[in-house]
Amino acid sequence: MKNEPTQAETIADIALRCDGANQFENFDRMFRHSLTIPKAAVVKEEARLKRLRAKRRTKPTA
Numbered sequence: 001m002k003n004e005p006t007q008a009e010t011i012a013d014i015a016l017r018c019d020g021a022n023q024f025e026n027f028d029r030m031f032r033h034s035l036t037i038p039k040a041a042v043v044k045e046e047a048r049l050k051r052l053r054a055k056r057r058t059k060p061t062a
Contacts, residue, residue: 017030
C-alpha cells in the first residue's frame, strides 16, 4: 500500500520548493502543472463523446 503524505507534509514540501527569489513563479508553475490534463486523455474523451453523439443520432425512432 502506498504511503500518502499528510496535508501538513504536502504543504511543507510545497513551501520548500517555492521558497526563493522567484517563489511566485515557482508556485504558479506548480499550480498550473497540477491542473494540466494530458492531451491523450482529452482526445480519448472527445472520441467517446463523438461515438455517443453518433449513437444517439442513429437511434431508430419507433
